[in-house]
Amino acid sequence: KGYFTFDPGFLSTASCESQITFIDGDKGLLLHRGYPIEQLAEQSEYLEVCYLLLFGERPTEEQYSQFKLIVTRHTMLHEQLIHFFQGFRRDSHPMAIMVGVVGALSAFYHDSLDVTNERHREIAAYRLLSKMPTLAAMSYKYSIGQPFVYPRNDLSYAGNFLNMMFSVPTEDYVPNPVVEKAMDRIFILHADHEQNASTSTVRLAGSSASNPFACIAAGIACLWGPAHGGANEACLAMLEEIGSVDRIPEFIERAKDKDDPFRLMGFGHRVYKNYDPRAKVMRETCHDVLEELKIDDPLLDVAMALEHIALTDEYFIEKKLYPNVDFYSGIVMRAIGIPTTMFTVMFALARTVGWIAHWIEMLQTPGQRIGRPRQLYTGESMRDFPKKPRE
Numbered sequence: 001k002g003y004f005t006f007d008p009g010f011l012s013t014a015s016c017e018s019q020i021t022f023i024d025g026d027k028g029l030l031l032h033r034g035y036p037i038e039q040l041a042e043q044s045e046y047l048e049v050c051y052l053l054l055f056g057e058r059p060t061e062e063q064y065s066q067f068k069l070i071v072t073r074h075t076m077l078h079e080q081l082i083h084f085f086q087g088f089r090r091d092s093h094p095m096a097i098m099v100g101v102v103g104a105l106s107a108f109y110h111d112s113l114d115v116t117n118e119r120h121r122e123i124a125a126y127r128l129l130s131k132m133p134t135l136a137a138m139s140y141k142y143s144i145g146q147p148f149v150y151p152r153n154d155l156s157y158a159g160n161f162l163n164m165m166f167s168v169p170t171e172d173y174v175p176n177p178v179v180e181k182a183m184d185r186i187f188i189l190h191a192d193h194e195q196n197a198s199t200s201t202v203r204l205a206g207s208s209a210s211n212p213f214a215c216i217a218a219g220i221a222c223l224w225g226p227a228h229g230g231a232n233e234a235c236l237a238m239l240e241e242i243g244s245v246d247r248i249p250e251f252i253e254r255a256k257d258k259d260d261p262f263r264l265m266g267f268g269h270r271v272y273k274n275y276d277p278r279a280k281v282m283r284e285t286c287h288d289v290l291e292e293l294k295i296d297d298p299l300l301d302v303a304m305a306l307e308h309i310a311l312t313d314e315y316f317i318e319k320k321l322y323p324n325v326d327f328y329s330g331i332v333m334r335a336i337g338i339p340t341t342m343f344t345v346m347f348a349l350a351r352t353v354g355w356i357a358h359w360i361e362m363l364q365t366p367g368q369r370i371g372r373p374r375q376l377y378t379g380e381s382m383r384d385f386p387k388k389p390r391e
């Protein structure tokens with residue numbers, strides 16, 4: 001009694017059993033419900049992947065149309081939420097807004113408070129999936145002072161999101177099909193990644209039977225950090241700091257220097273010690289988008305040169321530090337006009353389905369218990385509190 005396995009950072013502790021996603025980091029393998037991520041990215045679309053993650057199997061044609069119908073039916077927000085947005089400073093980080101408004105949804109949908117009811121859990125899942133793009137686009141529109149754009153249910157999931165982001169009342173917006181496809185791919189590639197920090201946070205928060213909106217808000221808070229979902233934003237900030245191709249070697253040397261805390265953002269992964277299969281797909285999409293849009297952006301030149309130099313550098317090869325999915329998704333998002341501060345919001349939007357799938361799976365697990373890690377106490381031994389007055 002009193003002895004526990006000590007595993008800081010959970011490098012060797014499985015926190016649960018799960019049937020949703022399988023990763024073999026050494027082989028660079030990622031499967032959702034058994035299907036390889038490359039095949040899903042190539043042959044499926046985001047909403048179908050959502051169905052697969054949530055329900056375990058690919059939908060039939062009829063199940064899929066029904067699923068899409070329900071998802072589109074919940075895309076609007078309660079009108080009162082607009083006041084919630086308006087309470088934020090215009091220069092708030094969109095992730096700060098997201099942490100707040102997603103949590104606030106629990107004040108609107110009281111049925112979600114009873115998580116023991118399967119039907120309530122399912123409706124909450126649909127609401128989150130449907131409303132995340134609306135909330136994300138609103139957090140952006142608010143920051144630039146433009147009117148909110150209401151969802152359009154005749155568009156695809158990605159198309160509707162792009163429309164809410166880029167449409168203005170004075171001009172029609174028609175998304176470029178290559179951009180729409182790239183957006184859908186970014187969503188697919190970020191949909192789930194087993195027990196990463198934010199998903200584990202959602203599971204832990206949910207293990208006390210807390211409501212799903214509050215749990216997802218906790219996941220968003222965790223995702224925000226630069227070592228997790230904030231990496232794509234940090235990566236772009238780093239590219240800006242590098243500034244030009246001739247300065248890359250200087251930053252590579254800094255990344256290798258043990259006394260310098262600098263790391264190449266967008267490189268390395270806790271699980272993949274081989275090329276991240278998502279990064280492979282995203283790399284292709286990244287090159288397609290840059291080709292299609294023919295954008296002349298010196299930052300993108302720095303990114304492409306950095307990719308090449310790091311992939312051929314001995315330090316990075318030896319430590320198995322490959323560009324991760326966020327390296328490429330950041331470049332694609334910049335190319336399609338999504339501002340850097342929205343990058344982590346995009347990740348949150350896409351990951352919501354994974355968070356919900358894990359939250360539902362956890363609650364359905366027989367004998368599910370509250371998550372309650374132990375610790376190794378390293379503080380003071382027991383001592384008497386002095387009776388004399390403070391010195």
Ligand code: CMC
Pocket residue numbers: 196226227228229231255256262263264265266267268269270271319321324325326
């Ligand atoms: N640049 C330079 N050196 C690095 C980097 C990097 N990006 N990443 C790891 N290393 C070195 C590190 O210094 C260590 O060296 P040594 O063995 O000599 O001490 C070795 O590689 C192993 O690193 P670690 O920190 O023990 O690995 P980890 O599994 O704890 O960390 C990571 C993984 C992703 C936090 C880390 O690679 C990192 O900070 N990368 C940059 C941030 C980033 O891109 N994060 C996004 C991850 S993918 C999206 C997601 O899952 O959210």
